[in-house]
Amino acid sequence: MTSSARKRAVWSIASQPFTVPELVKEDLIKEVYGKDVFSLSVMKEYLPKHSFLKLQHTIKDGMALDPAIADDVANAMKQWALKQGASHYTHWFLPLTGSTAEKHDSFVEPDGQGGIVMNFSGKNLIVGEPDASSFPSGGLRSTFEARGYTAWDPTSPAFIKRGRNGATLCIPTAFCSYTGEALDKKTPLLRSIQAVGRQISRILHCFGESVDAKPEVTLGTEQEYFLIDKRLYSCRPDLVQCGRTLFGAPPPKHQQLDDHYFGAIKPRVLAFMTEVDLALWRLGIPAKTRHNEAAPAQFEVASMHEELNLAVDHNMLTMEILQLIADRHGFVCLLHEKPFAGINGSGKHNNYSIGAGRLNFLNPGSNPHENAIFLTTLCAIIQAVDRHGDLLRAATAGVGNDYRLGASEAPPPIISIFLGEQLTDVIEQIEHGGATSSKKGDFMRIGVDALPPLPRDTTDRNRTSPFAYTGNKFEFRAPGSSHSCAGSNIVLNLIVAEALDEIATTLETAPPTEFHDVLQKKLQSIIKTHKRIIFNGDNYHRDWISEAEKRSLPHYRTTPEALARFITPENIALFEKYQVLSRAELLSRYEVFMDDFRTRTKIDGELALSLARTIIFPAVSKQLGRYGHDAGALQRAGLTAEVQQEMMTRINREFQEASQAANALEQILIDFDAQQVIMALQRLRRSVDKLEKLIDDDLWALPKYREMLFLY
Incomplete structure (x- = not known):
């Protein structure tokens, strides 16, 4: 990470060609809207009439899903997904990480004669079995208890997720443990x-x-x-x-x-x-x-x-x-x-x-x-x-x-x-x-x-x-x-x-x-x-x-x-x-969310310490060296170096404060108290942000706010 990398980035942005937004006409919007969704109109086209009516009652009226139609729905989904270019399917769910999760399985199965068939059954549709031990669970699951289940949510339609080189059928699901506790955000949402x-x-x-x-x-x-x-x-x-x-000082x-x-x-x-x-x-x-x-x-x-x-x-x-x-x-x-x-x-x-x-x-x-x-x-x-x-x-x-x-x-x-x-x-x-x-x-x-x-x-x-x-x-x-x-x-x-x-x-x-x-x-x-x-x-x-x-x-x-x-x-x-x-599910979420808070705070603290000592402080030292060299040259020429001396004093004062703040942060990270880490981070940032305004621009490696917020 060098100041030259920052300057090359700024130059390349400034010299990039003008972008012309795509022209989107009404016909195109009507053509694409819902095209990648296994919607009611698509279901009606691909499903037998009796199966469609039963599934429609589940989706619109909240009726219990009839397991007898699962194979019909799975086959319809498969046929539609293959036509859309999908080679894989996944149970798409919302674990306690705060993001989404998916494990892809292909429709491909050997036919026993050296060829393949494209298969997707009702069982594949209704229930999946991802590893539940590696997702945060707050103690509801442990490493040696890996079993978890994803269960199809028919009220949220399946959809196609497209990438550069393929497409995947995504089936929204709930995610629960082998013992029945909710491990996700959808299950309690549906309950609520x-x-x-x-x-x-x-x-x-x-x-x-x-x-x-x-x-x-x-x-x-x-x-x-x-x-x-x-x-x-x-x-x-x-x-x-x-x-x-x-780090980063707001621009004027x-x-x-x-x-x-x-x-x-x-x-x-x-x-x-x-x-x-x-x-x-x-x-x-x-x-x-x-x-x-x-x-x-x-x-x-x-x-x-x-x-x-x-x-x-x-x-x-x-x-x-x-x-x-x-x-x-x-x-x-x-x-x-x-x-x-x-x-x-x-x-x-x-x-x-x-x-x-x-x-x-x-x-x-x-x-x-x-x-x-x-x-x-x-x-x-x-x-x-x-x-x-x-x-x-x-x-x-x-x-x-x-x-x-x-x-x-x-x-x-x-x-x-x-x-x-x-x-x-x-x-x-x-x-x-x-x-x-x-x-x-x-x-x-x-x-x-x-x-x-x-x-x-x-x-x-x-x-x-x-x-x-x-x-x-x-x-x-x-x-x-x-x-x-x-x-x-x-x-x-x-x-x-x-x-x-x-x-x-x-x-x-x-x-x-x-x-x-x-x-x-x-x-x-x-x-x-x-x-x-x-x-x-x-x-x-x-x-x-x-x-x-x-x-x-x-x-x-x-x-x-x-x-x-x-x-x-x-x-x-x-x-x-x-x-x-349940009580157990609430306690688990408290543990997961608190662990997330502590972990993110620790990552912030450790990275701030690393950036300060490996990127910021070396730049400050070079700046002090420059002023020292210039002051010496001026004095040897019999000229005053008051400005250089004043800048050296100001920079050194903030440098000392930043160094002390970094040392304090390091100790707090060892003993680790999240709120103390946040306060120590703020102290270190105040000094570093002051230094940003005192250091030569060509020594500062990190892109500044004035660049990140305005160059695009």
């Missing part, structure tokens, strides 16, 4: 969807709605990411190993002028985005929005709402496609929450709603009946978020997100709800029964009065709130960009299920003539107890921390503090009550 679905059906029944409609939880994701040139990335060992810069100009946000997209980036969109559309992922984000070199892609389980799978694919296609365009896609200190971090906004059929419980509607369901759901979510803000914070915990949350570009790690003035006014009317200018009459009775007109966007947006109502959904802004959506939505489903359960239990015992009075009193009680969670102000302002403390809202600043909330007795009991995770 089932848990909240039961309560949605009960609420529908309470309000006299048809319970035939399948309960539904939907999600729309907004994925933020950075793009930097691969040539500069290759000169930054910290980005390669840690996904973030361990970065995002202060707000000139990147929603700005014109550069041609090279637009060419990348165009290919990303086409790849997503081929997989049936409804990519809708693309734009420049707040920081230079930061971007966003957003998808339309889908059924939650499918949306989670699609977001995992989106992250993978972003990284794959970035490589083809000479970029590296950074999904770390805070790749550049002092610059905006990246999140994954989680747009959540629940309902059944065409009825969205978070849409106010236009009549008293729909208003009542909306307000009931709204109050349920207020209760859920206030009662279990600790779990929502735990679901977003991670060392990368610790650097982002509360850094004045993301919501703080204090969970609160933004409703806006109009909805807050409605909530206060329910609590107090007082008249306001936005409501006719002197008392709001749930299910009798109509709400004041509520447009889709009932209020101005609050980008500082971690949990904001945005028209017909709640936007949870705290999840990190690298995280699976599964964790946050498992918790959301769980806590909303509990709140709806309590409301339904109250309403089910109410005499029909007293239903609205009972509902009114229940919602009033919820608001009085939990209104402290509603905050419509500036969550970035330092006064919010003291205000939240007055309201007794929990503030878990670090990952260890937050993760500990998963394994409190009351939270274990909650997960077990709704059969989302």
Whole structure:
């Protein structure tokens, strides 16, 4: 790693040819959309009619899968996949690593006569048997207990993953141990969807709605990411190993002028985005929005709402496609929450709603009946978020997100709800029964009065709130960009299920003539107890921390503090009550996530120490030597060397501080305390970043922020 490598990278970027984005016409979009998905239309074409109808009931209505159709489905998948050019299949799953996993098997089997047949059976489709010992399990599996199972999830369609030299049929699956515990993120997600679905059906029944409609939880994701040139990335060992810069001084100009946000997209980036969109559309992922984000070199892609389980799978694919296609365009896609200190971090906004059929419980509607369901759901979510803000914070915990949350570009790690003035006014009317200018009459009775007109966007947006109502959904802004959506939505489903359960239990015992009075009193009680969670102000302002403390809202600043909330007795009991995770499964996840936090922190610390001593410090020594040589030459010529002496003094002072910080970090790494390592890293970085501004540019080997964030 030398300064000459950095300079060659900069020169080659500056001299690269102009990129012209591909022209994408309507016919092409229609032709490719869903082309690589084993969709219902494809199933209908390839499956016998009776098998198709049974599988359709499983997918659309949640009916149990009939094992008798497994061979038909497997054969149809195989025929379709071979036609798409696939030679292999894999059970695609979401282990606790936070990424995806796959083991490829070919369709090829010997026919016993020197030839082959292409085979894929119902058994191959339904169950796989990957090694479970090498995935993190928090003690649920050990090295000598290797057996694990993948089980087909028919509600998320199979798809084709394409590479440069082939294609693979990917079958979304759950992953569990030989003894039945969940080893993945999909299994508890499916359990949580089932848990909240039961309560949605009960609420529908309470309000006299048809319970035939399948309960539904939907999600729309907004994925933020950075793009930097691969040539500069290759000169930054910290980005390669840690996904973030361990050193680097923000340049004089970065995002202060707000000139990147929603700005014109550069041609090279637009060419990348165009290919990303086409790849997503081929997989049936409804990519809708693309734009420049707040920081230079930061971007966003957003998808339309889908059924939650499918949306989670699609977001995992989106992250993978972003990284794959970035490589083809000479970029590296950074999904770390805070790749550049002092610059905006990246999140994954989680747009959540629940309902059944065409009825969205978070849409106010236009009549008293729909208003009542909306307000009931709204109050349920207020209760859920206030009662279990600790779990929502735990679901977003991670060392990368610790650097982002509360850094004045993301919501703080204090969970609160933004409703806006109009909805807050409605909530206060329910609590107090007082008249306001936005409501006719002197008392709001749930299910009798109509709400004041509520447009889709009932209020101005609050980008500082971690949990904001945005028209017909709640936007949870705290999840990190690298995280699976599964964790946050498992918790959301769980806590909303509990709140709806309590409301339904109250309403089910109410005499029909007293239903609205009972509902009114229940919602009033919820608001009085939990209104402290509603905050419509500036969550970035330092006064919010003291205000939240007055309201007794929990503030878990670090990952260890937050993760500990998963394994409190009351939270274990909650997960077990709704059969989302057992005590053993929760304890295992706590161990896995804590080990991930410690391991990533240790990698950061060890690499920072290595970079400081093998790249930074030698450059500083050369700089001191240069100034010393120049000072000596000037003095021999009878001239003053005050400037050189002053620079030597300043550099040496920071050099000494950096050396002491490195020595302290080394000792802490030996004794290892993760939080102490993070503090020691920050101390070392402060000195190194000061040195970057004092050392000759041609001696500095690491590409600088001004290059990584602006040269692409």
